[in-house]
Amino acid sequence: MAERRPPKVIVTKIGFDGHDRGSRVVAAYLRDAGMEVVYTPPWQEIGAVVKLATEEDADVIGVSSLATDHLLVPKLMDALRAAGLEDVQVIVGGIVPPKDERLLLEAGVARVFHPGVALGEIAEAVRMLTRDRRSLLEGTL
Amino acid sequence: MNAPVTPVERIRGGDRRALARAITAVENATQEGAAIRAALAPYLGRAQVTGVTGPPGAGKSTLVNALVKELVARGRKVAVIAVDPSSPVSGGAVLGDRVRMAEMQGHEAVFIRSLAARGHLGGLSRTAAQVVELLDGAGFDDVLVETVGAGQSEVEIAKVAAHRLVVCPPGLGDDVQAIKAGILEIADAFVVNKADLPDATRTERELRAMLALRQNAAPEALPPVLKTVATTGDGVAALADWLAARALQHGRPAPAVPHTAPPASGPAALLARLIARDAYARHLGLELVEAGEGTATVSMRVRPEHINFWDSCHGGAIFSLADTALGLACNSYGSVAALIDSHMTFSVAVKAGERLTARAEEISRSRKLGVYRMEVRRDDGVLVASLTGTVYRTGKPLPNEASTGPAA
Amino acid sequence: MNKPVHKPVVASALEQAERRWQEAFDASPGAARRAANRSGIELKPLYTPRDWSGAHYLETLGYPGEYPNTRGIYPSMHRGRSWSQRQLIGLGVPEDYNARLRELLAHGASAISLIPCNSVFRGYDADEVPPELLGTCGTVVNTVDDMMRALADVPIDRVSCALNDPSPFTLLALLLVVAKRRGVAWTKITGTSNQSDCISHFVANHMFFRLALQGARRVLVDHIAFCNARVPGWNPLSVVGQHMQQAGATPAEAMAFTLASAIQYAEDCQARGMAPDSFLPRFTFFFDISVSFFEEIAKFRAGRRIWAKLARERFGAKDPKAWRFKFHGQTSGVDLTRQQPLNNIARVAVQAMAGIFGGLQSLHTDSYDEVLSVPTAEAARIAVATQNVLREEAQLTDVIDPLGGSYYLETLTDQMEEKIESIIARIDAAGGMYRAVEQGLVQRMIGDSALAFQKRVESGEQTVVGVNAYQVEEDAGAYPVLEYPARERIDAQLARLADYKAQRANAPAQKALDGLARAAQGSDNIMAQVVAAAEAGATHGEICAVLRRELGFGQPLAIV
Structure with missing residues (x-):
């Protein structure tokens, strides 16, 4: 497939926490890095994120978590698989304790980013994951 | 049933993921995209395509949200295309319009797709018209197209949509001129949104006066000026009625619908x-x-x-x-x-x-x-x-x- | 403001001396380095009497406890009575919270706080939400029964309680019911409704109850009126700059937005017929304290002066108590790093000192591990110890406003004041804070500042130790993190809630909820009905559901 479309990334927060500084900064940075960013306010429900990813044909979903909302990410992964979106790459950023990080990676999360990570590193990962997804999907339409 | 299901069969069968991926293919101008468009051709022409344009801050997205809600309540399947501007420097974009449609985006009768303008002028993305076709072919009853709203170069919407709404915020006041000629001429109706604000009546009056002056026509031949409060839903049912009546009169969307007021009688x-x-x-x-x-x-x-x-x-x-x-x-x-x-x-x-x-x-x-x-x-x-x-x-x-x- | 007034002969001597120094400085290494603080104020390498001479001392600084209160709101400040040590705590089920509370009280905490579970913040009972999240970052409190257990053996008539309790203030309602059951008069209940500032929730951290902004606005004014009349020792309003600064606003912006919000709340109270001298003395404020030491001190001193002027001149308050800018400070979590987390102990100490020199009335010090997880008990103890060291070992409290009169700090206070006032003027021009946030103006300013700061960190212009400088290899797994409450405890809490709902008398609860709905439809005081509903046995989630239905459901308005 032609690579004309820049990476399309959903930047979202699921669960109850509302602290959205991280997600806004990341969204703005990815935009400035030339990507198409679908930004949602906090408190998204998992079903809504799946529908969003479906309709937007997103390459990557970035979930920001400050409190403990990352504990819902395994449920998101299940819901994506159930909707046939196993190709969509999920990354998580925020305060994620090490043991939870293992849990998320086992659930299929591609990368976990912690506070202090360079935004450029996130952008690079998104580009790479987008390439992975698109080559995975090549010719399957 | 062992034969591979084609993308078009999946799209016609309501597979949203197949539709979304076909839109991407069309956006990228791939051969797959062109093939799907060709195969959908027999199914086109059923959807009512309504364009929503107007200056930034007029409340286009909230109006679209309210209109979607009304149309869904009437049992219609609704697709929305929200076009956001791309940064001229990085090419990136924040596709934020659908955020303001949060209330309806989870509904199963609703499909929303954000498109980045990608430097294309004219208020739409280069491929918006083709995406409208896909959504029509997928069987949506209504396709609403919300433009960038960045200014005056929004006339492309006239080629895509059979029904064109120009949304005006109240308090344009003397700046009613801000809605420039190009946009005025494509309008099938004006919607003064946020009609609960104090300047709404004055804006409505000024719009009517200016229209009469510009188009030099009898008042009943002029596009109507409707008032809505998208946040409360006031006036939205009347807008949907107007659209339904206009659709009835025009049968199905045609690219160049002659400019006529909707029927008020008959x-x-x-x-x-x-x-x-x-x-x-x-x-x-x-x-x-x-x-x-x-x-x-x-x-x-x-x-x-x-x-x-x-x-x-x-x-x-x-x-x-x-x-x-x-x-x-x-x-x-x-x-x-x-x-x-x-x-x-x-x-x-x-x-x-x-x-x-x-x-x-x-x-x-x-x-x-x-x-x-x-x-x-x-x-x-x-x-x-x-x-x-x-x-x-x-x-x-x-x-x-x-x-x-x-x-x- | 403080134009130097010098006799010519002095000036010339000063000028000569300054010229000599300037030449020497220019020849020194690093002379070309420019510096600016987070609010964008350019910093000179040296300040002298030519910058600030103290000529207008009485008008601009005055004495502590006197208008314009720049040096402090009380005559004795920390020399007389130290700040309250108020640690935010909240975890697990009510019993867990109660145990931690008693431990903190034993370690010298003089006031308590309650952070509810995020499900409570969002207006739901425990049985309405995904169970994975319950009690992982705050305490689950839904019923009077929960509040009784949370406050078991806590002398609520003697300690001041800070409740993180946004509109519609159900935690306060539950506390008042507990007081009634224990025979404690409401006039003896003291404390603060933290998180009562619905505007800050709307723009910055979206932890409000999903009440539409204008609905929350009404509930807040009802709440202020109710507390002023019935719980006179309670501070019903805490205007919060902390959320906005944590979300990325510069210190000057955060102070300006906070004051602009306070102006709206005061105008709403006035419009309701309340007299400024009756409600302004119960206004309190809550700020973030970043590690930008002098900037924070100047922010607080400037804010105190502006508020005194606003209260006296804009609102015409005559009671000096109404001019007092009472504030709680919390050290900034955004400054803390996951890398080398023990370094955070040093950062918190610097932040806390800035707050103390800034003249705060109560202080929360963050635990060093807040960027790793919800704080562990050990880390929370160190945070309390930090306050004890500063208060009792370091002799910071012996002299009032000890940095006052510093050429630098006074110049900076004036510059911050000017900057803050210009932002307030911008908000005023937009039609006030409610209009400005509905238009997204404030969110955009905050988002721009957040991204600009992050880009300075990425470019290395702003050093963050352990992140973009002085990095070391380390294993994040080496630090202990808080265990989430055991599933059985959460299950037990859910079972208790089910029992509570099954065993209570439903008719009075329903009747009270109907009364609440009627109040919301009409013009009766909503807070009085929230308390009545809590007393009749209604749960937090039930009360919030009624108000969501009657006053509208709020969506966060977030803008990139």
Whole structure:
């Protein structure tokens, strides 16, 4: 497939926490890095994120978590698989304790980013994951 | 059933992911995208395509959200294309318009897709018209296209949408000129949103005055100025009524619809108003398809809540559909008529998801009595049920229509 | 403001000396380096009497406890009575919270706080939400029964309680019911409704109850009126700059937005017929304290002066108590790093000192591990110890406003004041804070500042130790993190809630909820009905559901 479309990334927060500084900064940075960013306010429900990813044909979903909302990410992964979106790459950023990080990676999360990570590193990962997804999907339409 | 399912079959079958990926293919101008477009061609032309444009901050997205809500409540399947500007420097974009449609984006009858303009001028993305085709071909009843709204170069919407709404914030005041000529000329209707703000009435008046001046036409030939408060939904039902009436008059969207005001009189307009006021019809998701003196065609998509205990559409729902067509047909003369006797024959069972259309025809009509025949058919033409009904004609004018009905 | 007034002969001597120094400085290494603080104020390498001479001392600084209160709101400040040590705590089920509370009280905490579970913040009972999240970052409190257990053996007539309790203030309602059951008069209940500032929730951290902004606005005014009349020792309003600064606003912006919000709340109270001298003395404020030491001190001193002027001149308050800018400070979590987390102990100490020199009335010090997880008990103890060291070992409290009169700090206070006032003027021009946030103006300013700061970190212009400088290899797994409450405890809490709902008398609860709905539809005081509903046995989630239905459901308005 032609690579004309820049990476399309959903930047979202699921669960109850509302602290959205991280997600806004990341969204703005990815935009400035030339990507198409679908930004949602906090408190998204998992079903809504799946529908969003479906309709937007997103390459990557970035979930920001400050409190403990990352504990819902395994449920998101299940819901994506159930909707046939196993190709969509999920990354998580925020305060994620090490043991939870293992849990998320086992659930299929591609990368976990912690506070202090360079935004450029996130952008690079998104580009790479987008390439992975698109080559995975090549010719399957 | 072992043959591979084609993308078009999946899209026609309601597979949202296949549709979304086809949109990406069209955005990227791939061969796959072109092939899907070609294969969808036979299915085009059914959707009502409405463009929503206007200056930034006018409340386009909140209005679209409110309109989607109203259309879904009327049983329609609605797709929205929200076009956001891309950064001229990085090429990146924050696709934020759908955020303001949060209320409706989770609804199963709604499909929203954000497109980045990618440097394309004209208020749309380069491929927006092709994406509209895909959504039409996928079977949506309405496609709403929200433009960038970055300024004055929004005339492209005229080529894509049959119905063009220009949204104006109140308080344009003397700056009503900000809505420049190019946009004024494409408008089929103006919507003064945020009509609860103090300047709304003045804006409405100034718009009307300017339109009269610019177009040098009689007031009734000018595009109407509608007022809404998208955040509360005030005026949105009237806007949907106006769209329905206009769609009825224009049949289906054509690229260059001549500029005409929607009908304010005549049986079509009357029946559009009646069904819009009919809470039961809205509850069932009935829509008026065609109307004339003594005739009306009403359709309905069979929804899960219409299904009975053995997985078919409940006969009562089918009767309601036919009865509504009858009620509209016999009231099309502007005086009250009421059903006094009816007989119905059911031919085949109907499953959820199918669309049924009931057409009422007048067999005879005297001063006191009218006899009507209704046929209910599936989209493939199969007769589902037929019905005859006798109505008593009271001769009294329809309530709330005394001054606007055709009799007046 | 403080134009130097010098006799010519002095000036010339000063000028000569300054010229000599300037030449020497220019020849020194690093002379070309420019510096600016987070609010964008350019910093000179040296300040002298030519920058600030103290000529207008009485008008601009005055004495502590006197208008314009720049040096402090009380005559004795920390020399007389130290700040309250108020640690935010909240975790697990009410019993867990109660145990931690008693431990903190034993370790010298003089006031308590309650952070509810995020499900409570969002207006739901425990049985309405995904169970994974329950009690992982705050305490689950839904019923009077929960509040009784949370406050078991806590002398609520003697300790001041800070409740993180946004509109519609159900935690306060539950506390008042507990007081009634224990025979404690409401006049003896003291404390603060933290998180009562609905505007800050709307723009910055979206933790409000999903009440539409204008609905929350009404509930807040009802709440202020109710507390002023019935719980006179309670501070019903805490205007919060902390959320906005944590979300990325510069210190000057955060102070300006906070004051602009306070102006709106005061105008709403006035419009309700309340007299400024009756409600302004119960206004309190809550700020973030970043590690930008002098900037924070100047922010607080400037804010105190502006508020005194606003209260006296804009609102015409005559009671000096109404001019007092009472504030709680919390050290900034955004400054803390996951890398080398023990370094955070040093950062918190610097932040806390800035707050103390800034004249705060109560202080929360963050635990060093807040960027790793919800704080552990050990880390929370160190945070309390930090306050004890500063208060009792370091002799910071012996002299009032000890940095006052510094050429630099006074110049900076004036510059911050000017900057803050210009932002307030911008908000005023937009039609006030409610209009400004509905238009997204404030969110955009905050988002821009957040991204600009992050880009300075990425470019290395702003050093963050352990992140973009002085990095070391380390294993994040080496630090202990808080265990989430055991599933059985959460299950037990859910069972208790089910029992509570099954066993209570439903009719009075329903009747009270109907009364609440009627109040919301009409013009009766909503807070009085919230308390009545809590007393009749209604749960937090039930009360919030009624108000969501009647006053509208709020969506966060977030803008990139």
